[in-house]
Amino acid sequence: MIPQPGTPQPVLEVRNLVKHFPVRGRGLARRRAGEVHAVCDVSFDLYPQETLGLVGESGCGKTTTARVLLNLQPATAGHVHYQGTELTQLSSKAMRRLRRELQIVFQDPYAALDPRLPVNEIIAEPLRIHGLYSPSGREDVRELLRLVGLTPEHGNRFPHEFSGGQRQRIGIARALALRPKVLVLDEPVSALDVSIQAGVLNLLADLQARLGLSYLFVSHDLSVVRHIADRVAVMYLGRIVEVATADELFSAPAHPYTQALISAIPLPDPRKERARERIILTGDVANPANPPSGCRFRTRCPLFAAHLTDAQRHRCAEEVPPLITHHHPTACHYTELSTLPALSGLSVATGDDLPRCARAMRGRERG
Amino acid sequence: MTSPGTPVLEVADLRVEFRTDEGRVQAVRGVSFQLNRGEVLGIVGESGSGKSVTSLAMMGLLAGSARVSGSVRLHGTELLGASDKALSRVRGQSIAMIFQDPMTSLNPVYPIGYQVAEAIRAHHDVSRDAAAKQAVQLLDAVSIPNPAQRVDNYPHELSGGMRQRVVIAIAMANSPEVIIADEPTTALDVTVQAQILDALRTAKDQTGAAMLLITHDLGVIAGQADRVLVMYAGRVVEAGTVEEIFYAPRMPYTLGLLGSQPRLDMRRQRLHPISGAPPSALNLPSGCPFAPRCPLAAPVCEAEEPPLTGAGGHLSACHFSDQLVGLEPADLFRPVSQDTTL
Numbered sequence: 001m002i003p004q005p006g007t008p009q010p011v012l013e014v015r016n017l018v019k020h021f022p023v024r025g026r027g028l029a030r031r032r033a034g035e036v037h038a039v040c041d042v043s044f045d046l047y048p049q050e051t052l053g054l055v056g057e058s059g060c061g062k063t064t065t066a067r068v069l070l071n072l073q074p075a076t077a078g079h080v081h082y083q084g085t086e087l088t089q090l091s092s093k094a095m096r097r098l099r100r101e102l103q104i105v106f107q108d109p110y111a112a113l114d115p116r117l118p119v120n121e122i123i124a125e126p127l128r129i130h131g132l133y134s135p136s137g138r139e140d141v142r143e144l145l146r147l148v149g150l151t152p153e154h155g156n157r158f159p160h161e162f163s164g165g166q167r168q169r170i171g172i173a174r175a176l177a178l179r180p181k182v183l184v185l186d187e188p189v190s191a192l193d194v195s196i197q198a199g200v201l202n203l204l205a206d207l208q209a210r211l212g213l214s215y216l217f218v219s220h221d222l223s224v225v226r227h228i229a230d231r232v233a234v235m236y237l238g239r240i241v242e243v244a245t246a247d248e249l250f251s252a253p254a255h256p257y258t259q260a261l262i263s264a265i266p267l268p269d270p271r272k273e274r275a276r277e278r279i280i281l282t283g284d285v286a287n288p289a290n291p292p293s294g295c296r297f298r299t300r301c302p303l304f305a306a307h308l309t310d311a312q313r314h315r316c317a318e319e320v321p322p323l324i325t326h327h328h329p330t331a332c333h334y335t336e337l338s339t340l341p342a343l344s345g346l347s348v349a350t351g352d353d354l355p356r357c358a359r360a361m362r363g364r365e366r367g
Numbered sequence: 368m369t370s371p372g373t374p375v376l377e378v379a380d381l382r383v384e385f386r387t388d389e390g391r392v393q394a395v396r397g398v399s400f401q402l403n404r405g406e407v408l409g410i411v412g413e414s415g416s417g418k419s420v421t422s423l424a425m426m427g428l429l430a431g432s433a434r435v436s437g438s439v440r441l442h443g444t445e446l447l448g449a450s451d452k453a454l455s456r457v458r459g460q461s462i463a464m465i466f467q468d469p470m471t472s473l474n475p476v477y478p479i480g481y482q483v484a485e486a487i488r489a490h491h492d493v494s495r496d497a498a499a500k501q502a503v504q505l506l507d508a509v510s511i512p513n514p515a516q517r518v519d520n521y522p523h524e525l526s527g528g529m530r531q532r533v534v535i536a537i538a539m540a541n542s543p544e545v546i547i548a549d550e551p552t553t554a555l556d557v558t559v560q561a562q563i564l565d566a567l568r569t570a571k572d573q574t575g576a577a578m579l580l581i582t583h584d585l586g587v588i589a590g591q592a593d594r595v596l597v598m599y600a601g602r603v604v605e606a607g608t609v610e611e612i613f614y615a616p617r618m619p620y621t622l623g624l625l626g627s628q629p630r631l632d633m634r635r636q637r638l639h640p641i642s643g644a645p646p647s648a649l650n651l652p653s654g655c656p657f658a659p660r661c662p663l664a665a666p667v668c669e670a671e672e673p674p675l676t677g678a679g680g681h682l683s684a685c686h687f688s689d690q691l692v693g694l695e696p697a698d699l700f701r702p703v704s705q706d707t708t709l
Contacts, residue, residue, distance in 0.1 A: 057556035193413035198627035198640035227629035264561040266586025
């Protein structure tokens with residue numbers, strides 16, 4: 001499923017997408033006080049039948065990217081091509097027709113379902129809106145319930161009668177009602193307990209294989225993304241910093257942020273977890289209303305802090321590192337200086353005189 | 368439990384019941400454990416398993432509608448039923464708590480330095496100046512940059528991670544014997560979580576406190592805990608060292624949790640979910656509460672709730688613990704479930 005050169009055209013092409021939100025001042029006039037740069041120059045492709053993971057921490061712009069590309073919020077600039085149609089300029093009427101093919105599943109299965117409608121009606125609603133609720137509509141709804149692992153008898157109940165995992169299945173059934181080609185999944189399992197989450201993840205994998213769907217899987221949970229995604233795009237403060245296949249990203253992350261992110265995820269395995277060398281980032285994510293110049297990660301970058309010359313740092317501060325579109329795009333000027341050992345080959349770092357991140361890096365150079 | 372070490376805190380047969388309009392909710396149903404000096408005891412469980420209610424009940428922090436019974440002893444002194452005045456001397460002094468949401472545990476109208484100093488002055492007769500100086504040192508210990516300037520900041524001026532550091536500094540203030548951390552990193556991003564786990568380590572090492580670490584995150588437990596309690600439907604269903612729990616679980620629920628967890632160090636493979644959902648605390652099934660979801664369930668499981676038993680400190684509440692020896696999650700929880708009958 002991982003696209004090779006010369007394989008099909010992408011279903012969705014996102015180019016230089018930008019979304020700024022105005023920040024208004026206090027007082028009656030509510031004058032514009034600035035702008036939050038939520039999404040900044042984001043480009044990626046989504047291929048047929050693949051799962052692209054879009055990961056990052058809270059506030060990095062991953063959900064906004066998902067919403068803007070579905071035209072749920074207007075883009076400030078940039079383009080989204082869906083099979084030859086430019087979405088950003090479409091009228092809402094024209095967009096509505098395309099919504100059959102581009103659907104979304106939301107994070108919170110409690111808020112996403114109308115509490116006053118029985119499940120049958122929730123799932124039938126998109127069919128009715130698009131004039132597709134035929135005489136066989138009832139049977140279509142029953143089939144959708146079966147498809148997501150519920151039974152047709154569930155259709156007469158109301159959302160509050162279901163557990164979180166079941167509600168998320170209802171949300172998925174509704175998204176599938178119009179037989180979409182692309183499904184945007186915005187943190188679809190984040191609200192679920194782990195024993196329930198596993199069932200929904202398996203269901204998503206089955207549905208993709210059966211229906212040939214493309215998924216844009218937005219999540220902050222890298223373990224889940226590792227599990228479900230073919231390729232992964234990592235966002236930091238509105239920009240994509242790295243794109244790679246899941247195998248490459250997790251075994252050889254190239255960007256210092258991706259390396260720190262992966263090293264911070266705890267493994268549910270005591271021996272491995274305790275043997276790991278961790279890159280602990282200092283500080284917090286910068287304010288998106290006033291992002292750092294040049295590379296937005298430099299204020300927390302262990303490479304910038306400990307391993308670059310002044311001239312190199314100057315470049316980080318002045319020049320935005322481009323996401324070069326080769327086979328493993330990475331937005332870092334000095335990515336060659338920054339290679340983390342693969343998860344399996346944990347570095348044995350010593351030398352207590354060095355700060356932690358430096359120790360990790362030294363271990364890397366040796367290993 | 369026969370694990371070595373001196374018990375600091377002993378909890379015996381703790382029960383918590385809420386009376387609601389819909390009936391009795393049995394949130395905690397007979398939880399017993401001991402916390403030894405210097406150890407980290409992890410409590411892991413999914414939402415509604417009773418792990419947070421257990422910690423709140425221990426500290427006498429539940430609302431009046433809760434009926435709490437059993438025993439919680441700190442160095443032999445009973446805390447359950449103690450007067451509010453007596454408990455005030457214990458809270459923050461001998462037992463400190465760290466909650467999930469640092470915004471709600473800090474007071475928004477006071478600077479953070481004042482709040483740390485307040486915690487010191489609540490239990491020690493020291494001058495304002497001395498307490499303020501100590502506050503700076505504590506904030507420094509949890510790696511708040513420029514603590515001497517930051518003491519004047521209000522909570523809203525800090526990020527979530529910084530706020531949680533302040534809460535940890537307050538917890539450290541009186542060198543408590545026990546630190547209860549209830550989902551201390553759940554509201555935080557993963558890179559910040561790593562920082563906070565580091566700060567918690569520091570707090571524990573500097574104060575020599577024993578720690579009760581409550582979380583739903585198996586990864587955090589794997590990295591931090593010495594011993595682990597697994598909770599389900601208000602009971603401890605398995606207890607053991609972290610190695611026993613992760614490498615030789617004796618309760619199907621524990622095995623199921625491990626099999627459901629997607630892992631960063633494994634390529635994509637099929638997960639092995641537990642079918643069904645946890646029971647409602649309003650309406651628990653008779654017998655073993657896990658039986659309706661358990662692939663091993665037999666008539667005896669529905670008839671009789673298994674006690675928490677075992678040898679050498681590794682305890683489990685299952686009639687068929689012996690059958691789990693050497694099993695992998697995939698052996699028990701078949702990926703072929705309702706989900707895959709497509």
